[in-house]
Amino acid sequence: MPTPKEIAFGALAGTATTALVAWRMLVPYLADDIATIRRARQVPKLTAETMLSGKFLVDIFEDHVARNPKKTFIIHEEKMYSYEIVNDMANRVANLALTWNLAPNATVATMIYNEAAFVWTLLGLLKAGLSDAIINYHLTAKPLLYSLNVSDAKVIIIGAGDELLESFMEIREGLPAVAVYVQGKAQGCLPPDTLSFDDAILRTLPVNLCRSARSHVKLTSPMCFIYTSGTTGLPKPAIINHAKSIWTSAIYAMFDFSSSDVVYVVTPLYHSAATLLCLFNVLNQGATIVLRKTFSASHFFEDCRLYDVTVLQYIGELLRYILSLPETPLDSVHKIRVAFGNGLRPDIWTEFQKRFNIPWIIEMFGATEGTGVLVNTTQKVGACGRLSPLMRLASKDQFNDIHIIRYDPIEDSPIRDKAGHCIKIQPGEQGLIVTPIPETYTGFYKGDKTLSEKKIIRNVFKDGDKYFNFGDLLYMDKDYYIYFRDRVGDTFRWKGENVSTREVCDVISTLDFVQDVNVYGVQITGTEGRAGMAALSVKDNKDVTPSMLQSLYRLCQKDLPNYARPIFIRFQKTFIVTQTMKHRKLELVEEGFDVDRIKDPMYYIDNDKKTYSRLTQSSKERIINSRL
Secondary structure, eight states: OOOHHHHHHHHHHHHHHHHHHHHHHHSTTHHHHHHHHHHHTHHHHHHHHHHHHTOOHHHHHHHHHHHOTTSEEEEETTEEEEHHHHHHHHHHHHHHHHTTOOOTTOEEEEEOOSSHHHHHHHHHHHHTTOEEEEOOTTOOHHHHHHHHHHHTOSEEEEOSOHHHHHHHHHHGGGSOSOEEEETTSOGGGSOTTOEEHHHHHHTSOOOOOOGGGGTTOOTTSEEEEEEEOOSSSSOEEEEEEHHHHHHHTTGGGGGTOOTTOEEEEOSOTTSHIIIIIIIHHHHHHTOEEEEOSSOOHHHHHHHHHHTTOOEEEEEHHHHHHHHTSOOOTTTTOSOOOEEEEEOOOHHHHHHHHHHHTOSOEEEEEOOTTOSOOEEEOSOOTTOOEEOOHHHHHHOHHHHTTOEEEOEETTTTEEOBOTTSOBOBOOTTOEEEEEEEOOTTOOOSBSSOHHHHHTTEEESSSSTTOEEEEEEEEEEEOTTOEEEEEEETTTSEEETTEEEOHHHHHHHHTTSTTEEEEEEEEEOOTTOSSOEEEEEEEEGGGOOOOHHHHHHHHHHHHHHSOGGGSOSEEEEOSSOOBOTTSOBOOHHHHHHTTOTTTOOSOEEEEETTTTEEEEOOHHHHHHHHHSOO
């Protein structure tokens, strides 16, 4: 027989259980809210601690050197570089930089492959209180010339590699007369008017500079410039100040990143995913980074096993290439505990996680020059973040700074109310993501100020405010999960409806014969809007068969609304992509469905035959003259 006390405790427990069940019924994703809030709070906490210490990342690096000099910092091509060795090389760079007598915060441009020299060159410049314009080493000709000129670099450093030097020498005459140093070569092997970097640093000492050498550096001072690699236009140097570098170096705190972790990086260090997220977080915690010069699907997990990698940094498209490899018994043999990145398609997400036994995938959304970030820590497949009312209420300063507003793709501008202010989307809608611009704002890009101005939306929620426009459309589901949809401009209008290229891609990519898909809109004379067109590549470069076309037709009929079904299909062997594996659409949009210009096989939707039929000059004319 229970005692009165036991009865009382039982009643309380029953009440608590009933209340918890009730809460879960009313708020089914309460646990996800709590988990997201708890993990997200680690970022501002660590950021504040770092800023209050008065230290920058280079100072934190020196602290790690003093505490644990023999710890492995960088692994590259089976060579291991300790914190002490990297610091010695960075000191030589810093002491060389002092001889240049540059103004405080002056810019030095560097074009270096993924290797240890990239890291110690950057750290050496920071020790001397300078800024690093990190140049995309794939650039040549006009884009390279533009990137170097807009950097206003007072010194240029070219990394080891004949290809880099050749690309530079081709545009040398278009540059101002500044000192040019080349790594990996002795002076006698270099063209006139260039200097051997290796010879120069051998004449310097590997001793630490006094921190007073960078006493002029402030949180708002530029640390480096990372060039955006958009799908169109020339690269723009995004300003990464020291405050932003500290904030991005704390993001891995969301998954308890520590000095014992080993991060694997195959994306270029000139890209923000590799430098701002991976390298800077490693510097913050004193961890280890594994660098690979270029991505190799066949070596990816071999490296992870060899170096006991615990953290993967990914771009979604890379994982698709890895999945295309034959399965092996070693696929799940590794020490990876988390994969962190962006752009992971839902179909790839599930398959990759299952096949390679990845415990935790964290998808994020952000931009190099952006003022906010979304992160999905709860493994909701396909989502890049979460923004619920409870999250906004519990953490006002963090989640209330991210907004998604209604957007008109025809006018290419936000939809505003009668007072002229923007309107927040509701669950089940998509819109434009914006984040507030801090008072410390000094511009998003170096150079032409009009480029920065184009990223600003004013009078968003009240007169006089200003927000950063990511230029991306995101969707919020009924449970407040956020999903990336399209870049502004990728969404097109057809039959009076907005077509999401991401939605069409997600549907078509489920076909087992599809290797890759790129969806865009093309103009048809005499019609309004743009007709949907999809460029496809077939797995193993197999020939297109009638059954493939019929399967594609049936899938689009079943899973896509009438207005979103592609009118045209183009089969390509290879896709044009940026260096960060984003699909380029400009060339495809310009070529349209011109059968005289395009050699790739093209097809059109044939509702009479319930398939996609071959597009010829005669069928093209018939389509143009029809009402589609």
